[in-house]
Amino acid sequence: MTLYHGEPNGPSLAVLATLFAKEVRAELVRIDLESGQRHTLPCAQEPQVAMSVEGEGPVLVVEGEAMTDSVFIACYLDDVGQGAALRPADPYGRWEMMRWCRQVTERTAPAAAYLGCRAHPPKADAALLERIGSVDVRARWEQITAGQFSADRLADSQTKILQAVEKIEARLDARQWLMGAFSIADIESFAWLAGMVPLVPAAFAGKPRTREWLERVRVQPAVAQALSLARSADPAASWSVGPEINRWG
Amino acid sequence: MHSVTLYHWEPNANSGKPMLALMEKGVAFESRYLDLLNFDQHQPDYLAINPQGTIPAMLHGERVLTESTAIMEYVDEEFPGPRLMPEDPRDRWRVRWWMKLMDQWLGPSFSMIGWKVFVGPAVRSRDPGELKAAIERIPLPERRVAWRKAIYGQFSQEELKESRRRVALGIRILEQELAKRPWLASDQYSLADINGFNLAYALPLSQPALSNDELTPNTLRWLRAIYARPATKACWAMGRTSMVKRVTILEQPHIGPGQVT
Numbered sequence: 001m002t003l004y005h006g007e008p009n010g011p012s013l014a015v016l017a018t019l020f021a022k023e024v025r026a027e028l029v030r031i032d033l034e035s036g037q038r039h040t041l042p043c044a045q046e047p048q049v050a051m052s053v054e055g056e057g058p059v060l061v062v063e064g065e066a067m068t069d070s071v072f073i074a075c076y077l078d079d080v081g082q083g084a085a086l087r088p089a090d091p092y093g094r095w096e097m098m099r100w101c102r103q104v105t106e107r108t109a110p111a112a113a114y115l116g117c118r119a120h121p122p123k124a125d126a127a128l129l130e131r132i133g134s135v136d137v138r139a140r141w142e143q144i145t146a147g148q149f150s151a152d153r154l155a156d157s158q159t160k161i162l163q164a165v166e167k168i169e170a171r172l173d174a175r176q177w178l179m180g181a182f183s184i185a186d187i188e189s190f191a192w193l194a195g196m197v198p199l200v201p202a203a204f205a206g207k208p209r210t211r212e213w214l215e216r217v218r219v220q221p222a223v224a225q226a227l228s229l230a231r232s233a234d235p236a237a238s239w240s241v242g243p244e245i246n247r248w249g
Numbered sequence: 250m251h252s253v254t255l256y257h258w259e260p261n262a263n264s265g266k267p268m269l270a271l272m273e274k275g276v277a278f279e280s281r282y283l284d285l286l287n288f289d290q291h292q293p294d295y296l297a298i299n300p301q302g303t304i305p306a307m308l309h310g311e312r313v314l315t316e317s318t319a320i321m322e323y324v325d326e327e328f329p330g331p332r333l334m335p336e337d338p339r340d341r342w343r344v345r346w347w348m349k350l351m352d353q354w355l356g357p358s359f360s361m362i363g364w365k366v367f368v369g370p371a372v373r374s375r376d377p378g379e380l381k382a383a384i385e386r387i388p389l390p391e392r393r394v395a396w397r398k399a400i401y402g403q404f405s406q407e408e409l410k411e412s413r414r415r416v417a418l419g420i421r422i423l424e425q426e427l428a429k430r431p432w433l434a435s436d437q438y439s440l441a442d443i444n445g446f447n448l449a450y451a452l453p454l455s456q457p458a459l460s461n462d463e464l465t466p467n468t469l470r471w472l473r474a475i476y477a478r479p480a481t482k483a484c485w486a487m488g489r490t491s492m493v494k495r496v497t498i499l500e501q502p503h504i505g506p507g508q509v510t
Contacts, residue, residue, distance in 0.1 A: 047422045048346060053353050062339060072345040079338035091326035092312060098319040106353060135414070246391055247408070248357040 001026045004041060004059045006033030007238035008226045010113070011057035011070035014191040016229065018074040018184065021222035022081025026060070028229075033057075033240040036124035036141065039131045041066075050133035054105070055113065055140070056122075056240035070191070071101045074184045086184045093179060100178065100185045104192060105243065108164040111157035112192045113242020115199050117144045118154065122240045140241045153245055158203075161196050164189070165203040165210050172209040182220065190217040195236035251310030253278040256295065258285040259493045260484045262360065263317040264305045265447040268487065270321040270440065272480040274330035278307075280487065286371050291386045302388045318348050321440045333440045340435035347426075347434050347441045351448050355419040358412035359448055361404065362455075367492055369399035420452065420459045420468070427467035431474075438475075446475045450485075451495040453504045461504045473499050 003019060003026045005012040012033065019026060031037040033056045041059065043049050043066035049059055052068035060067045060076075067073055078086045088094050124141060132138040143149075168189065171178050178185045194214060197204055204211060217223055232238055255271065255278045257264035271278050283289040283304055291302045299306040299315050307314045309327070314320050325333040334341055372380065380400055387393045398404050423445070426433060434441035450472060452460040462469050475481055476499040485496050498504065 047425070051350065051354070051422070053349050065339065067339070067342055067346070069346055069349060072342050072349070075345065076338050076342045079341065091323050094326065095314055095319050095323040098322060099314075099316045102316055102319060136411075244354075246357075248361045248395060248412075 001060060001062045002029055003027070004029045004031045004038070004061070006031060006056075006058065006240065007232060007235045008229050009195055009235045009238045010109070010116075010191055010240075010242070011054055013194075013223075013226055013235070014070040014184075014188050015058045015060065015073050015077075016226035017187050017191070017220075017223045018077045018086060019081075020225045021083065021086060021187075021220075022077045023083055024077050024081040030229075030231075034122035034238060036122070036128045036132070036240075039128060039133070044131070045133045050137075053243055054109070055137060055242040055244075069105075071098075071105060071184065071188055074187065078184065084181075086182070086187070088179055088181070088183065097179050097183055097185050101188050103167075104164070104185075104189050106246070107160050108189070109192050110243040110245045111160035111164075112196055113239060114149070114153060114157045114245060115161070116195055116237075116239030117241065118149045119199050120237045120239050121145070121147070136244060137241060140244065144241060156245070158200055161193070161200045162203040164193065165207055168193075168213065169207045169210045172213055176213075176216065178213075186213075186217050187223065190214060190223070194218070195239070197236075251312075252308075254281060254308040255279070255305060256281045256283055256290075256298065256307070257305040258283055258290075259488050259490055260447070261450075261488070261493050262356065262363075262447055263303075265484065266317040266444055267305055267307055267320045267324060269443045269447070269480060269484045270324045270333060271328075272484050273333060273443070273478070274324060274328045276324065276328045276330065282489070286368065288383045288386070291383065291388070296388065300388060302392065318352055318440075318444065321443065325440065333438070333443065335435040335437055335439055337435070340439075343434040344439050344441040348444045350419075351444050355415060356448055358415035358419070361409065361412045362416065363492075364395070364399040365402070365404050365409065369402060373400055373402075416456065417459055420456060420465060423449070424465040424468050427471050431471075433471070438478075442471070442475055446472065446481065450476070451492075451498065454495050454498040457504075458506060461506050463505055469504065476500075 005016055008016055038044060038056055046066050048068055049066050054069050057068055057070055060073050087097055121144060124145060129138060129141055132141060177183060227235060253276060255267060257268055260268050283295060285304060289295060290304050296302055298313060305317055307320050314323055334344060384393055384396050387396060430436055432438050432442050433445050453469065460468055476496060485493055
C-alpha cells in the first residue's frame with residue numbers, strides 16, 4: 001500500500017501516527033498539500049478523492065483503491081495492523097469514540113483549517129486550481145488564495161476551537177486519554193488542535209489538563225515518529241484547505 | 250437484556266437510520282414519536298435526554314446515544330441479528346466514507362430543498378409570536394439559523410442553486426457507484442444502504458428529470474431492492490406524514506422521465 005501524505009499536521013499527522021502505531025508497512029510518498037499537489041495524483045479525479053469531505057487530506061492506496069478521510073483510514077489501519085487496539089473494545093465505547101471523532105471532524109476541523117489557512121496560507125497556482133475536480137473544494141481554494149476570510153466565520157471558528165478545548169478539558173477529568181486508553185480520538189483531536197495553541201491562545205488558557213494531554217500525545221512513540229518526518233521547523237503551521245464550514249443547519 | 254427506546258420523527262433522513270437498523274436487526278424498541286413540525290424536540294423533557302435538541306436519540310438501559318450514524322454502528326455491534334457491517338476492513342472503510350458523504354455533503358443539500366418545500370410551508374402559518382418563541386428555544390445556533398430560514402423563506406437563490414448542483418452531482422456519482430456492485434459500499438447489504446435509502450427513497454418522485462429507470466437504472470434497482478425488504482416496509486409503515494408515503498413510487502415497475510404519477 002502507498003500513503004500519500006503532507007507535513008505531519010491535521011489529517012496527515014493522524015494517518016501517519018496511526019500507521020506507525022499499528023506497525024503497518026506502507027510506501028510513504030510526500031506530497032505538498034499546501035500547493036494542491038494532491039490534485040496531480042493519478043487517482044485525483046476518483047470520487048473518493050475528489051469529493052472527500054475532509055478536503056486536502058492524505059490518500060491511502062490499497063490494491064488500486066484510493067481511500068480518504070483520516071478517521072476512517074485510521075479505523076481501517078486499526079483493523080489490519082498489529083499491536084494495541086486504537087478503539088475501545090465494547091460497542092458503547094466505540095460509539096463514544098465515533099461520535100467524538102464526528103464532532104471533531106465536523107465542528108473542530110473546519111474551524112482549525114480556516115484559522116490555520118488564514119495564518120499560514122496555502123498557495124496553488126491558477127493552472128493547478130483548474131485541475132480541482134470538486135467545484136466546492138475549488139471555491140474554497142479560490143477564497144483562501146484570494147485572502148477572503150469573513151469576520152463572522154473567523155469569530156465562529158474561534159468559538160468552535162474554544163468549545164473543543166472545553167470539551168477535552170472536561171473529558172480529561174480523572175483520565176489520561178479521551179476514551180480511557182490511547183485511541184484514534186486522541187490522535188485525531190491532537191492533529192487538528194496542536195496548531196491552534198498559538199492561533200487561539202485564549203482557548204487553552206487555564207486548561208491545564210488539555211495542555212498536559214497535548215504533551216502526552218506529542219511524545220507517544222507513534223506520534224513522535226510521525227512528527228519526525230516534518231520538513232519544516234513547525235509542522236503545526238502547515239495548513240491546506242480543510243472540510244467545509246457547515247453550510248446548512 | 251435492557252430495553253431500547255428510540256426518540257424519532259418520520260422514517261426519513263436521520264430518524265429513519267436507527268429505526269431501520271433496529272428493525273433489520275430484529276431489535277424490539279419502544280417508539281417515542283417526536284413531531285418535528287411541532288418542535289417537540291426542543292421541549293424540556295426531550296432536552297433533558299438530548300441537550301442539543303436533535304433527533305434521533307436512543308436509550309439503551311441507562312445509556313443515552315445520539316448521532317444517527319454512530320447509533321447505527323452501535324446497534325449493529327451491540328445486538329444479535331444479521332450483520333450490517335461487512336467483515337472486510339476495506340469494505341467497512343467504504344461504508345463509512347459513503348455515510349459521511351451523505352451525512353455531511355449530499356444530505357444537507359437534499360435537506361435544504363426539503364425544508365424549503367415541505368417543512369417551512371408546513372409550520373409557517375402558525376402564530377408568529379409562537380414561532381418566534383419556538384426558534385428562540387432551539388439550543389444549537391446553527392439549527393436556529395436553519396429553522397429561521399425555513400420558516401421565513403430566507404434561503405438565498407445562490408445557496409439553493411448550490412444545493413441543486415450537489416443533488417444532481419450526487420445522483421450521478423451514486424449511479425456510477427451502484428453500477429459497480431449490488432449494494433452501495435460492498436457486496437452485502439449494509440449500513441451505507443440504510444443511510445442512502447433514507448436520503449434517496451423518494452428520488453424518482455422529487456427529481457424525476459435526474460433519476461428514473463432510463464437515466465439511473467442502478468439507483469432505481471437499488472432503491473426497489475431495499476424497499477422490498479420486510480424491515481423497510483415495516484419501518485415506513487410507521488410514517489405519519491405525506492412526505493414518507495412518497496416511498497410508494499417504488500412500487501411502480503418502470504419509471505421513465507416524466508412518467509411519475
